[in-house]
Amino acid sequence: MSIVLIDPVFQGPDWQNNGASGPIRPLLPDVFTEADWAWLQGRFGMSQRQIQTARLICRGGTNEAIANRLRLSEATVRMHTDAVYKRVGVRSRLGLLVRLIEARRNGTAPNNEP
Numbered sequence: 001m002s003i004v005l006i007d008p009v010f011q012g013p014d015w016q017n018n019g020a021s022g023p024i025r026p027l028l029p030d031v032f033t034e035a036d037w038a039w040l041q042g043r044f045g046m047s048q049r050q051i052q053t054a055r056l057i058c059r060g061g062t063n064e065a066i067a068n069r070l071r072l073s074e075a076t077v078r079m080h081t082d083a084v085y086k087r088v089g090v091r092s093r094l095g096l097l098v099r100l101i102e103a104r105r106n107g108t109a110p111n112n113e114p
Helices: 034-044 048-058 061-071 074-090 093-106
Strands: 013-016 024-026
Touching: 013 074, 034 048, 034 093, 048 061, 048 074, 061 074, 074 093
Parallel strands: none
Antiparallel strands: 013 024
């Protein structure tokens, strides 16, 4: 499995559209470093696309925003989201964020300061 530390998906504008007629709002800041994401990818055995999806979920991205950013259909984003939830053992976006924070805090991820 190849791990890309600097992902081009995360070098573009940090904005998302909340629906065709909804407002455009910024994504939240990334809660983990590149090294943390690489560690989490290995810890949970996620593919590159799954880790990209998880990152955008953790930044508050909607399925539509994630689909636009990754140039996928929303159905494909749902498929990746379900796969991420299964690998991490959660059932919601909030559960995903909490579990990843716990894994980083309790594991041996880089930059594992309190």
